[in-house]
Amino acid sequence: MHFKICCVGVGVFVSDKIKDAKIIFVVGGPGSGKGTQCEKVVAKYGYTHLSSGDLLRAEVGSGSERGKQLQAIMQKGELVPLDTVLDMIKDAMIAKADVSKGFLIDGYPREVKQGEEFEKKIGKPCLLLYVDARGETMVKRLMKRGETSGRADDNEETIKKRLDLYYKATEPVIAFYEGRGIVRKVDSELPVDEVFGQVSKAIDAL
Numbered sequence: 455m456h457f458k459i460c461c462v463g464v465g466v467f468v469s470d471k472i473k474d475a476k477i478i479f480v481v482g483g484p485g486s487g488k489g490t491q492c493e494k495v496v497a498k499y500g501y502t503h504l505s506s507g508d509l510l511r512a513e514v515g516s517g518s519e520r521g522k523q524l525q526a527i528m529q530k531g532e533l534v535p536l537d538t539v540l541d542m543i544k545d546a547m548i549a550k551a552d553v554s555k556g557f558l559i560d561g562y563p564r565e566v567k568q569g570e571e572f573e574k575k576i577g578k579p580c581l582l583l584y585v586d587a588r589g590e591t592m593v594k595r596l597m598k599r600g601e602t603s604g605r606a607d608d609n610e611e612t613i614k615k616r617l618d619l620y621y622k623a624t625e626p627v628i629a630f631y632e633g634r635g636i637v638r639k640v641d642s643e644l645p646v647d648e649v650f651g652q653v654s655k656a657i658d659a660l
């Protein structure tokens with residue numbers, strides 16, 4: 455019995471460390487400019503930037519068995535298992551909990567159920583930054599980025615699949631959180647600094 459209480463205790467302690475943290479979801483299509491805006495938020499507000507894609511790519515880079523499975527999924531532009539990416543984000547948040555001013559969760563949730571699971575296991579977001587760009591703009595940017603990114607998924611065929619998946623699975627996330635009144639849309643067709651002006655306004659209003 456003691457052991458069970460202890461486990462429950464640890465579980466509660468862990469989630470308490472991040473339950474009250476300020477959490478901003480950064481959602482937008484592939485190549486919309488999420489990463490670019492997150493870097494500017496980190497520089498100005500000191501938030502902790504957790505890119506779900508980067509966390510996954512780090513696991514792939516580790517050469518682990520799990521990394522090999524993730525690589526196979528990601529290079530097809532498909533979604534990895536929910537628990538895998540959620541546990542990685544949670545571990546990364548806990549590791550920074552004592553020093554973080556708040557968390558920018560970049561590229562997550564990608565489906566409504568990912569958002570619901572996040573809220574069950576970690577906490578509620580106070581803002582969803584919706585980085586909005588046209589499809590052709592995203593393709594153009596990613597093809598350009600693909601010249602130097604070395605990413606297995608920055609190629610025309612996979613970009614198209616990622617875009618399709620974004621419209622099918624991720625746009626409903628925006629509608630879900632619009633229902634909560636916490637979505638702020640930024641027009642990522644504009645020059646980077648003007649986009650960041652809109653991002654700053656949304657964060658300053660928190």
Ligand SMILES: Nc1ccn([C@H]2C[C@H](O)[C@@H](COP(=O)(O)OP(=O)(O)OP(=O)(O)O)O2)c(=O)n1
Nearest residue numbers: 484485506507508528532533534539561562564
């Ligand atoms: N919650 C998540 C986040 C990422 N991925 C997978 C599918 C993505 O195509 C890949 C890379 O994620 P990124 O967020 O890095 O890539 P994006 O598609 O968002 O584009 P970008 O890097 O341009 O932001 O990882 C996933 O399955 N589930």
Ligand SMILES: Nc1nc2c(ncn2[C@@H]2O[C@H](COP(=O)(O)OP(=O)(O)O)[C@@H](O)[C@H]2O)c(=O)[nH]1
Nearest residue numbers: 484485486487488489490595599642644645646
């Ligand atoms: N012209 C232009 N390019 C941008 C803008 N934001 C990002 N990019 C470029 O588009 C590519 C994708 O940006 P990134 O931040 O990685 O987008 P993400 O895929 O949503 O994380 C990168 O090569 C950026 O340099 C923007 O506002 N204007």
Ligand SMILES: [Mg+2]
Nearest residue numbers: 488489505507
């Ligand atoms: Mg990115």
